[in-house]
Amino acid sequence: MLVVDQLPKTELQEIPFKTKIPRIGVFICHCGINIAGVVDVEKVASEFAKIPGVVHSIDYKYMCSNPGQELITTTIKEKKLNGVIVAACSPRMHETTFRNAALKAGLNPYRVEIANIREQCSWVHQNEKEKATEKAIQIIYSILEKVREDQTLEASHSDVEKKALVIGAGIAGIQAALDIAQAGYPVILVEKESCIGGHMTKLAETFPTLDCAACILTPRTVEVSQTPKIKLYTYSEIEEISGLVGDFRVKIRRKARSVIEERCTGCGICQEKCPKKNIPSEHEEGMGTRKAIYISFPQAVPNIPVIDRESCIFYKTGKCKVCQKFCEPEAIDFEQQDEIIEEKVGAIVVATGFKQLGKDLYGEYGYGKYKDVINSIQFERLQSASGPTLGEIRRPSDGKIPKIVVFIQCVGSRDRSKGIPYCSSICCMYTAKHSMLYKHKVHDGQAYVFYIDVRAAGKGYEEFWARAVEEEGAIYLRGRVSRLFEKDGKIVVRGSDTLSGTQIEIEADMVVLASAICAHPSAIELAKKLRIPYDQYGFFTEAHPKLRPVETTTMGLFLAGACQAPKDIPTTVAQASAAASKVLGLLSQEKLSHDPITAVIDDEICSGCGLCVEACFYGAREIDGIKQISTVKEVLCEGCGACTVACPNGATQLKNFTKEQILSMVDVML
Amino acid sequence: MKWLIDSDTSKLEFVREVEEESGIKIFACYQCSKCSAGCPIAFEMDYLPNQIIRMAQLGMKERVLASRTIWLCAGCETCTTRCPREVDLAAVMDALRIIALREKVKPSERDVQLFNKIFLSTVRKYGRVFEGEMIGRFNISSGHLFKDIFKAPKLLKRGRLKIFPALTDVKKMKDIFKGTEDI
Numbered sequence: 066m067l068v069v070d071q072l073p074k075t076e077l078q079e080i081p082f083k084t085k086i087p088r089i090g091v092f093i094c095h096c097g098i099n100i101a102g103v104v105d106v107e108k109v110a111s112e113f114a115k116i117p118g119v120v121h122s123i124d125y126k127y128m129c130s131n132p133g134q135e136l137i138t139t140t141i142k143e144k145k146l147n148g149v150i151v152a153a154c155s156p157r158m159h160e161t162t163f164r165n166a167a168l169k170a171g172l173n174p175y176r177v178e179i180a181n182i183r184e185q186c187s188w189v190h191q192n193e194k195e196k197a198t199e200k201a202i203q204i205i206y207s208i209l210e211k212v213r214e215d216q217t218l219e220a221s222h223s224d225v226e227k228k229a230l231v232i233g234a235g236i237a238g239i240q241a242a243l244d245i246a247q248a249g250y251p252v253i254l255v256e257k258e259s260c261i262g263g264h265m266t267k268l269a270e271t272f273p274t275l276d277c278a279a280c281i282l283t284p285r286t287v288e289v290s291q292t293p294k295i296k297l298y299t300y301s302e303i304e305e306i307s308g309l310v311g312d313f314r315v316k317i318r319r320k321a322r323s324v325i326e327e328r329c330t331g332c333g334i335c336q337e338k339c340p341k342k343n344i345p346s347e348h349e350e351g352m353g354t355r356k357a358i359y360i361s362f363p364q365a366v367p368n369i370p371v372i373d374r375e376s377c378i379f380y381k382t383g384k385c386k387v388c389q390k391f392c393e394p395e396a397i398d399f400e401q402q403d404e405i406i407e408e409k410v411g412a413i414v415v416a417t418g419f420k421q422l423g424k425d426l427y428g429e430y431g432y433g434k435y436k437d438v439i440n441s442i443q444f445e446r447l448q449s450a451s452g453p454t455l456g457e458i459r460r461p462s463d464g465k466i467p468k469i470v471v472f473i474q475c476v477g478s479r480d481r482s483k484g485i486p487y488c489s490s491i492c493c494m495y496t497a498k499h500s501m502l503y504k505h506k507v508h509d510g511q512a513y514v515f516y517i518d519v520r521a522a523g524k525g526y527e528e529f530w531a532r533a534v535e536e537e538g539a540i541y542l543r544g545r546v547s548r549l550f551e552k553d554g555k556i557v558v559r560g561s562d563t564l565s566g567t568q569i570e571i572e573a574d575m576v577v578l579a580s581a582i583c584a585h586p587s588a589i590e591l592a593k594k595l596r597i598p599y600d601q602y603g604f605f606t607e608a609h610p611k612l613r614p615v616e617t618t619t620m621g622l623f624l625a626g627a628c629q630a631p632k633d634i635p636t637t638v639a640q641a642s643a644a645a646s647k648v649l650g651l652l653s654q655e656k657l658s659h660d661p662i663t664a665v666i667d668d669e670i671c672s673g674c675g676l677c678v679e680a681c682f683y684g685a686r687e688i689d690g691i692k693q694i695s696t697v698k699e700v701l702c703e704g705c706g707a708c709t710v711a712c713p714n715g716a717t718q719l720k721n722f723t724k725e726q727i728l729s730m731v732d733v734m735l
Numbered sequence: 736m737k738w739l740i741d742s743d744t745s746k747l748e749f750v751r752e753v754e755e756e757s758g759i760k761i762f763a764c765y766q767c768s769k770c771s772a773g774c775p776i777a778f779e780m781d782y783l784p785n786q787i788i789r790m791a792q793l794g795m796k797e798r799v800l801a802s803r804t805i806w807l808c809a810g811c812e813t814c815t816t817r818c819p820r821e822v823d824l825a826a827v828m829d830a831l832r833i834i835a836l837r838e839k840v841k842p843s844e845r846d847v848q849l850f851n852k853i854f855l856s857t858v859r860k861y862g863r864v865f866e867g868e869m870i871g872r873f874n875i876s877s878g879h880l881f882k883d884i885f886k887a888p889k890l891l892k893r894g895r896l897k898i899f900p901a902l903t904d905v906k907k908m909k910d911i912f913k914g915t916e917d918i
């Protein structure tokens with residue numbers, strides 16, 4: 066575990082236990098009436114006063130209060146204590162508090178132990194006061210066994226490479242990179258596609274304020290390109306990651322884009338002249354076309370084309386090179402190879418975003434079969450002034466303006482039978498937005514929305530939705546759609562409305578599916594490279610859902626944006642800034658200190674069986690190639706103890722939780 | 736039940752008509768059903784008050800106008816008072832009755848309409864309601880000859896039912912009637 070300066074350094078008092086008689090102090094907390102109301106604290110204190118080796122035993126109203134801590138500090142000094150037991154609440158609450166108090170008196174903090182007589186005693190035995198008192202005494206006896214054998218430990222330290230890596234340059238990655246760079250640290254930003262911005266580059270206007278996505282995104286993407294502290298690698302992917310917090314070694318594969326970035330001026334003559342046309346454009350979600358050499362969209366950052374080698378005539382037939390002929394700065398390089406770049410960084414932010422559900426799961430909705438059934442991101446492109454219809458709402462089949470548009474929510478999401486039981490969390494809001502924007506453009510059109518619930522939990526969201534209904538006249542029908550079929554140039558939508566108890570059939574001109582937000586297809590492979598956990602759907606898992614929402618269980622790796630769970634832009638940006646601040650907290654450390662309670666290996670006993678390697682989730686165990694015995698990477702070890710249980714030889718022990726200590730603790734309990 | 740939405744029904748003419756007649760935004764209703772929860776007549780209704788609004792939202796004109804609910808609504812305004820979206824449902828019910836009469840929809844609750852008619856005609860005649868005549872005419876016209884007959888002595892004794900009409904300013908009342916009919 067990382068303890069970023071939790072415990073300030075002072076001179077440590079060196080009184081090894083084995084050579085001198087133990088001088089232990091026992092401090093029993095009343096916790097108001099929480100403990101004292103049940104446990105006879107005075108009796109407990111007098112019990113321990115009699116024990117040899119315990120030189121001080123006292124009860125006090127609130128040990129965690131300032132005078133309480135002061136009591137511990139002065140007693141350590143006066144009575145020359147070399148071990149302390151605080152019988153109080155759970156160590157999760159105040160272990161650090163009391164260890165700090167000991168440190169102030171010059172006692173090694175790892176010789177302070179907590180006996181939990183609140184959660185594990187007084188709270189659960191409120192009606193059995195006598196028995197509770199007996200149990201409290203037993204708990205303290207057992208902790209006494211541990212303290213007697215506790216060793217003086219010291220945190221270890223390692224260096225920090227003051228540079229960060231951000232993987233994925235959607236709005237999450239961009240925000241995190243800018244925040245870190247603005248604080249003065251260099252950032253390496255790696256993006257898989259040929260330009261940055263992620264999904265936001267495809268959006269037209271954004272809920273809940275309806276500001277245009279490009280207007281708020283473009284300043285950010287431009288800022289990235291103009292921030293010297295950010296080194297941007299587009300059309301690049303992570304090849305390999307090794308090392309650990311403060312010292313990650315990264316290999317980045319810069320895929321060959323057939324264009325020399327440093328030379329290209331972004332004039333675009335190549336894509337203008339390229340004879341290979343009509344390739345479905347990824348940026349337009351297949352509703353527009355591009356050439357074989359292309360810049361995704363006019364405001365792309367970087368404004369540098371890429372040759373799609375699959376479609377390019379030259380790569381197929383060996384002839385063409387039209388682009389090269391016209392390219393004045395001679396930026397086209399047909400021989401360009403993938404390049405591997407090595408970087409060293411101290412912290413990593415993962416921000417690889419999401420992908421929408423494709424056409425596989427919902428055959429009954431005919432997506433991919435009927436031209437006028439599109440998904441929501443395609444509808445964004447229809448709305449966009451720079452989209453394939455220049456912002457006019459025209460249906461794909463015949464370019465007519467649709468007068469009845471049906472929006473279907475929860476397509477895939479919240480459908481256990483399709484393996485996506487979760488809520489995609491953003492579609493309710495963007496569908497309200499779509500129905501609104503549609504009405505703005507097609508005044509005599511009517512929008513219908515099939516929904517199960519409207520989830521509008523953000524700030525201003527409920528009001529936004531109400532506006533779609535009351536002012537923009539979208540009609541919401543409560544129920545799932547059963548199926549769609551084509552009839553006389555219309556898409557017939559068969560659904561129902563539970564509110565009126567009616568089966569509904571709509572003869573629609575166009576249907577828009579709010580398809581589920583799924584993990585990025587590359588997510589699991591990346592997670593394995595990074596050694597971060599992910600859930601069964603491929604979303605990366607945070608260290609704690611409430612208290613550590615941007616950290617992973619691997620030190621130095623943080624999460625931002627929709628790669629962790631579906632989320633909207635405000636939440637994505639908030640999380641990205643939170644991840645950046647975690648990174649800054651890490652990079653601003655001179656040294657990283659690591660909790661000394663780690664596994665240790667007894668070389669003499671270890672048989673090199675490797676069971677501990679399998680048991681360790683954190684990758685802290687390794688078999689030494691030469692000695693053929695197990696080793697512990699202390700900085701990675703979280704002190705969980707899994708390996709000590711796995712080890713059949715007792716070769717692996719956890720510091721201050723040795724087998725002897727635990728057994729003698731159990732002995733006195735029995 | 737099945738409902739087809741096509742280029743005709745999607746025009747929402749009926750909602751517009753109800754909105755115009757009542758002055759109430761029908762789409763403000765988000766179907767929480769609090770109106771129905773409090774409605775004292777709900778037990779007798781064929782559609783709950785919120786369902787009437789819902790059907791209006793979807794343009795189910797025939798179903799709404801033929802419902803018993805719009806005639807059973809007592810206009811007590813419990814719904815109106817409690818609606819979180821400020822939908823004056825009682826006013827909507829009024830509007831629906833007016834539309835139903837205008838469109839000559841065969842009333843599902845004949846007695847209610849009959850009662851309303853006789854009530855108003857006694858008011859027009861005497862300037863205020865005359866219970867004696869009203870009950871007599873209603874019982875005869877509706878065919879429930881002896882309805883509530885045993886309550887009469889008690890009401891007479893308490894002065895709640897009069898043998899002779901108490902005339903008030905008949906002329907003023909006539910003017911009011913004329914005024915509203917002109918609107």
Ligand SMILES: Cc1cc2nc3c(=O)[nH]c(=O)nc-3n(C[C@H](O)[C@H](O)[C@H](O)COP(=O)(O)OP(=O)(O)OC[C@H]3O[C@@H](n4cnc5c(N)ncnc54)[C@H](O)[C@@H]3O)c2cc1C
Nearest residue numbers: 233235236237257263264271272417418419626627633634
């Ligand atoms: C139809 C639709 C409409 C929406 N409308 C709104 C709205 O109006 N308001 C709102 O607040 N939100 C809206 N959203 C949500 C918004 O799109 C997301 O909140 C936002 O895009 C999340 O940003 P992100 O950076 O986490 O992910 P993304 O935008 O997905 O960006 C991730 C980036 O990482 C890159 N990447 C992926 N894998 C790798 C890898 N292995 N290596 C390197 N790079 C990688 C991707 O290429 C991409 O550039 C909408 C979403 C959809 C689908």
Ligand code: SF4
Nearest residue numbers: 339377378385386388
């Ligand atoms: S070589 Fe020809 S087909 Fe290929 S990108 Fe250049 S112009 Fe287009």
Ligand code: SF4
Nearest residue numbers: 478488489490492493
């Ligand atoms: S956000 Fe709304 S539409 Fe999307 S899955 Fe959740 S409930 Fe369904």
Ligand code: SF4
Nearest residue numbers: 681702703705706708
């Ligand atoms: S399994 Fe062992 S080496 Fe790995 S983190 Fe836990 S205690 Fe440390």
Ligand code: SF4
Nearest residue numbers: 764765767768770818
């Ligand atoms: S209380 Fe108001 S909002 Fe709720 S169902 Fe009734 S009319 Fe609609």
